[in-house]
Amino acid sequence: MSPTLDAVVHDAAEVFVGPNDDGTGPETVEDGAVAIADGRVVAVGPTDAVTREHPPENAVAAVDASGGTVLPGFVDSHTHALFAGDRSDEFAAKLRGATYADILAEGGGILRTVRAVREASDEALLRGLLDRLDTVLATGTTTLEVKSGYGLDTETELRMLAVLAAADARHPVDVVPTFMGAHAVPESDETDAYVEAVVTEQLPAVAEQGVAEFCDVFCEEGVFSVAQSRRILEAGVEHGLVPKVHAEELTHQGGAALAAELGAVSADHLLHATREDARVLAETDVTAVLLPGTAFSLGAEYADPARFREAGATVAVASDFNPNCYAPSMPFAVTLACVGMGMAPDEAVLAATNGGASALDRADRGTLREGALGDCVVLAAPSHVHVPYRFGDTPVAAVLKEGVVVRD
Numbered sequence: 001m002s003p004t005l006d007a008v009v010h011d012a013a014e015v016f017v018g019p020n021d022d023g024t025g026p027e028t029v030e031d032g033a034v035a036i037a038d039g040r041v042v043a044v045g046p047t048d049a050v051t052r053e054h055p056p057e058n059a060v061a062a063v064d065a066s067g068g069t070v071l072p073g074f075v076d077s078h079t080h081a082l083f084a085g086d087r088s089d090e091f092a093a094k095l096r097g098a099t100y101a102d103i104l105a106e107g108g109g110i111l112r113t114v115r116a117v118r119e120a121s122d123e124a125l126l127r128g129l130l131d132r133l134d135t136v137l138a139t140g141t142t143t144l145e146v147k148s149g150y151g152l153d154t155e156t157e158l159r160m161l162a163v164l165a166a167a168d169a170r171h172p173v174d175v176v177p178t179f180m181g182a183h184a185v186p187e188s189d190e191t192d193a194y195v196e197a198v199v200t201e202q203l204p205a206v207a208e209q210g211v212a213e214f215c216d217v218f219c220e221e222g223v224f225s226v227a228q229s230r231r232i233l234e235a236g237v238e239h240g241l242v243p244k245v246h247a248e249e250l251t252h253q254g255g256a257a258l259a260a261e262l263g264a265v266s267a268d269h270l271l272h273a274t275r276e277d278a279r280v281l282a283e284t285d286v287t288a289v290l291l292p293g294t295a296f297s298l299g300a301e302y303a304d305p306a307r308f309r310e311a312g313a314t315v316a317v318a319s320d321f322n323p324n325c326y327a328p329s330m331p332f333a334v335t336l337a338c339v340g341m342g343m344a345p346d347e348a349v350l351a352a353t354n355g356g357a358s359a360l361d362r363a364d365r366g367t368l369r370e371g372a373l374g375d376c377v378v379l380a381a382p383s384h385v386h387v388p389y390r391f392g393d394t395p396v397a398a399v400l401k402e403g404v405v406v407r408d
């Protein structure tokens with residue numbers, strides 16, 4: 001059967017293809033086009049050349065991107081987007097000086113969302129997540145990692161992961177599931193006993209159902225120590241789950257070194273990471289996931305991207321969308337990466353697309369090179385600089401998922 005020409009996006013002022021061959025910046029094409037067949041990019045380049053071989057009139061969708069920009073869909077590699085309840089009063093409390101750790105230690109924060117998720121029906125959880133997937137899609141996200149971790153018992157963790165699978169099946173955004181039973185210690189438990197419950201009860205049940213790809217741990221003072229994190233992540237590896245680590249977020253604990261030691265796919269947050277941490281992450285090919293929205297919402301100092309750039313580490317920028325950081329928009333994360341962390345617009349957009357794909361071990365996206373998934377965002381603006389520039393007003397004209405226009 002000859003391939004179906006799904007879409008030709010043509011006459012874009014700029015096509016932001018992805019990293020260039022030597023990894024020193026982006027490859028862009030002026031007056032460019034992208035052709036997508038059977039869900040994959042089959043041609044990218046100047047509009048003349050692409051449309052000669054793939055006439056837009058032969059495509060299921062011809063997208064006129066005149067004066068606009070075409071980018072790979074954003075790959076948001078770190079979220080806790082499946083939640084219930086309302087924590088807006090904690091936002092106000094933080095403005096009055098309460099810290100994230102204080103709120104958690106008093107049974108608020110994550111533990112409060114745990115209570116709300118345990119009480120919510122599967123249907124309500126799914127409805128909430130589908131609404132949020134609509135929201136992220138509208139700002140150009142086509143792949144969204146989502147963690148469990150608001151259950152903290154086997155039954156609710158499995159319920160969360162089942163909701164992620166249901167949402168993935170029903171929505172065009174690809175949902176990538178991460179098991180995070182080690183997100184906090186339940187109020188009634190002692191930490192070591194809870195670690196054992198994660199290892200001996202939760203992980204085997206999650207693995208048996210095959211509902212998660214990654215295993216993540218909040219390695220932090222007062223939450224899980226490096227040794228406890230190692231125990232959980234090693235058990236996850238035995239069950240076929242690839243490690244991720246919440247590392248050096250509020251304090252420096254050694255989570256980044258642990259990520260390197262275990263061959264994790266990513267170490268995330270890294271606000272307090274050292275140069276040595278950056279070096280070992282680079283050396284072991286662990287993607288450094290920077291989450292500027294979190295620092296913004298906590299009023300904390302941002303992670304330092306120069307540290308990771310100089311070490312030669314792969315850097316991703318993600319949203320950390322969660323009830324403590326109610327920021328679903330990847331373009332807003334890109335703005336914060338530029339304004340707050342000093343990244344250049346092209347570097348930040350690469351980190352939010354190709355970097356995100358590395359953090360999720362998805363070599364098939366985050367770029368518009370031939371063979372990649374036909375996931376792209378069309379902006380009604382002439383260059384990728386408009387992603388961070390127009391914060392609060394992302395000019396998304398259309399989003400394509402595997403060549404299908406899913407939003408316009």
Ligand SMILES: N=CN[C@@H](CCC(=O)O)C(=O)O
Pocket residue numbers: 080109110113218246249294320322323324325
């Ligand atoms: N730091 C730990 N976990 C989340 C916050 C989750 C929450 O506060 O509900 C994070 O990555 O920022």
Ligand SMILES: [Zn+2]
Pocket residue numbers: 078079080246320
């Ligand atoms: Zn997180």
